[in-house]
Amino acid sequence: MIRRSKEMRQESVPELKGGRGTLRLFHILEKDELSGKGRLCSREIIPPGNSVGFHKHEGDFELYYVLEGEGIVNDNGFETTVKKGDVVRTGHGESHAIKNVGDKDLELITIILFE
Numbered sequence: 001m002i003r004r005s006k007e008m009r010q011e012s013v014p015e016l017k018g019g020r021g022t023l024r025l026f027h028i029l030e031k032d033e034l035s036g037k038g039r040l041c042s043r044e045i046i047p048p049g050n051s052v053g054f055h056k057h058e059g060d061f062e063l064y065y066v067l068e069g070e071g072i073v074n075d076n077g078f079e080t081t082v083k084k085g086d087v088v089r090t091g092h093g094e095s096h097a098i099k100n101v102g103d104k105d106l107e108l109i110t111i112i113l114f115e
Contacts, residue, residue, distance in 0.1 A: 001033075003028070003029075005026070008026045008027055008028060008043075009026075009027040009030070010024065010025070010026055010027075011024070011025045011027065012024055012025075013025060015053070016052045016053065017052050017053035017054070017055040017097070018053030018054070018055070019050065019051035019052045019053035019097065019099075020049065020050050020051045020053075020099075021046075021047060021049065021050030021051070022047075022050065023044055023045060023046050023047075023050060023052065024044070024045040025042045025043070025044055025045075025110075026042055026043040026044075026045075027040075027041070027042050028041045028042055028043060028109075029041040034113075036114075037113055037114060038060065038111065038112050038113035038114055039060065039112050039114075040062075040110060040111065040112040041109075041110075041111050041112075042109075042110050042111075043067070043107065043108070043109055043110075044107070044108045044109075044110045045105050045106070045107055046069075046071070046098070046099075046100040046105065046106040046107075046108070047100060047105055047106075048100050048102060048103055048104065048105070048106075049099075049100060050099070050100055051097060051098060051099035051100065052097055052098050052099075053097055054074055054095060054096070054097035055095060055096070055097070056093070056094070056095040057090055057091065057092055057093070057094055057095070057096075057112075058092065058093065059092060059114060059115055060092065060112050060113060060114050060115055061089060061090060061091045061092055061094075061112070061113060061115060062089070062090045062096070062110065062111070062112045063087060063088070063089050063090075063109075063110070063111045063112075063113075064082070064087065064088040064098065064108045064109070064110055065086075065087050065108060065109040065111075066082050066083060066084055066085060066086045066087075066088075066106070066107070066108055067084065067107040067108060067109060068084055068104070068105065068106070068107040069083075069084070069100060069102045069104055069105055069106035069107055070082070070083050070100070070101055070102035070106065071098050071099055071100050071101060071102070071106045072098070072099050072101050073088050073096060073097070073098045074095075074096060074097040074098075075088065075090070075094075075096050076094050076095055076096070077095075081101075082098075091115075092115040
């Protein structure tokens with residue numbers, strides 16, 4: 001399968017998990033294309049000042065791979081800055097949030113797989 005970028009389903013999500021502003025998702029793979037192993041594989045764009053709210057993962061884990069920009073991740077209550085090339089893994093039973101603190105879009109590859 002080859003999917004061109006212009007063929008990816010785009011979605012605008014306001015206040016994701018109680019966060020601020022509207023994020024854009026470009027679905028790299030759809031849930032039914034993950035062979036029952038997960039529920040999300042996307043490129044996520046978080047505009048400056050916007051965020052994904054603090055939330056807990058149950059039965060799955062989430063990876064963020066930072067492509068561009070700068071953010072602050074709340075990793076189980078511990079905040080740290082992330083930049084291009086950094087990876088964040090939030091496991092089953094763990095909680096996290098991310099906020100764009102830069103002056104340009106924070107761009108991530110986001111993958112949620114089942115434990």
